[in-house]
Amino acid sequence: MSTSSSSSSSSSSSSSSSSLAANSQPVAHAGFNQNVDEGQLVELAGHRSRDDQIEPLAYQWRQISGPSITISNRNRSKATFVAPEVSDDSTIVVTLTVTDSQGLTDTDNVTIHVNDVNEIVCEANVDSRCYYSGPGATGDGSFKNPGSIESLIPQLSRGDYLYLRGGVYTDYYRVTSAESIINLEKYVNFSDPQPTVTQPVTIKGYPDEQVTIRGDLTKGCVHIDGISNLVLQDMRIENCFNKGVRVGYDIPEENITLRNIEFANMEYYDDSGFLYVHSYDNVVIENCQFHDYIPKAGTDQVGAYVKFYRATNITVRHNEFYGQGAGIYYKHGETTPGSGGYTRIHDNYFHDLTGSGNLSSIDTNQNRTEIYNNRFINTGGVRVHREDGTSPPFTTGVEISYNTFVGGTLYLADGSNDGSYMSAYGLGAKSANIHHNVFSDTQYRVWTYGSDVEFNEGINLSSDHNCYYSSTGEYKINYFAAEGSWGDLGDNYALSDWQALTYGANSIEGIPLLDEHGIQQSGSPCLGIGYSP
Secondary structure, three states, X not given: OEEEEOOOOOOOHHHHHHHHHHOOOEEOOOOOOEEEEOOOEEEEEOXXXXXXXXXXXXXXXXXXXXXXOOOEOOOOOEEEEEOOOOOOOEEEEEEEEEEOOOOEEEEEEEEEEEEOOOOOOOOXXXXXXXXXXXXXXXXXXXOOOOEOHHHXXXXXXXXXXXXXXXXXXXXXXXXXXXXXXXXXXXXXXXXXXXXXXXXXXXEEEOOOOOEEEEOOOOOOOEEEOOOOOEEEEEEEEEOOEOEEEEEOOOOXXXXXXXXXXXXXXXXOOOOOEEEEEEXXXXXXXXXXXXXXXXXXXXXXXXXXXXXXXXXXXXXXXXXXXXXXXXXXXXEEOOOOOOOOOOEEEEOOEEEEEEXXXXXXXXXXXXXXXXXXXXXXXXXXXXXEOOOOOOOOOOOEOOEEEOOXXXXXXXXXXXOOOOOOEOOEOOOEOXXXXXXXOEEEOOEEEEOOOOOHHHHHHOOOOEEEOOEEEOOOOOOEEEEOOOOOOOOOOOEEEEHHHHHHOOOOOOOEEOOOOEXXXXXXXXXXXXXXXXXXX
């Protein structure tokens, strides 16, 4: 801190000091040194400056070194400036001069260290915009002044990005009857031009910042209905009731991608799911994690993490499913044969699923489902045809290939076979193609409760190039082999008998060498069969 006098009569340092002492010199206090990021608003606080005679002080702020800044309110005790963009960490020094009514002055300096932060991320093309939101934010949606999710969603248009800055989002808001944290209910409209397949609207967590959508365990968290061409990615969704993300309600649309999302700790209710997709077309779920249901209140009931209802053209890839719950349940398939498009479930990792009751890692009632290159480790496995659906015949043309099963079951189930359901006979998993799978201590069951009539009619099964292993003895394939009054035909077939029945001519029985993640090691007799990284 330094002192001086503006009086022309002060001709020496000794006389100046004497004069200041006699007139009670002012004392400048420019505040404390700060460490800030570029773009941050900096407050200069000189209100601790004083004069012993309590005389009014005049203030003057000015920069004396560092990258150029513009000081607002430079003649007041509190001033501000915005830390400039810098290419390297930089230092700015600002000085405060205070002057009392007698013209006596004092100065003090404050140092502001400005951190060079990464360039603001905006992945939008030049004809689109980026908006930024933060928990509890109320700004205009700029990077420096984030806004609320509610206020920014209606501003989004073709190709725009809404970045969620790091933090925990808990604020619900209502649109008509739907109340969610991210609410894209059917009455929510994007701005023109509308998003397209090639230029969707993207809502994502800001890179390298942890974003959590946290529900209150009484409501769902994310609602999407009547909205097309949307990407939701890079966040954690937790503590939701019934449905973490609901896609579709009564106005199904198309082209939804959910990517790199962790779903956890949802409370189960009837027919719920961490992710629930109803009647939407072209839905992609990739690089997500699903784990740990909270059981239904008053029970220990949990369900599948992902549920589909009459959705079309579905891709589920590169996801991980584990913990208390089940994996994927395609509950109701296409309403008329040929209307459901495809369902492709591939390159997923299902492991250590517990508490799923009678559900499997995958239960499908959808025709032409393709289940390939997945790992099922210590889980329920796969079941084709859990219920008869809405229009016979279900479930046909399912392909299960290049998967590795350790434990659990692959079950191709029969359905109503007596005309009791829509006057239909012989419903069940027909025309399935089962090839190049590893079954290690895994039950392989086919139409266990089918009748002798159905056995003789055949179910058009193709099953070959599989590798079987049982740690308790010879591997057996259960084909129409339920005990009781279901029929006399069928058996638990050893591989040689299975081949005599015209199945598995190129299948083998051997010990697959697998690591703890179900990946085959060098020397395994099953190489070329099962999951491949």
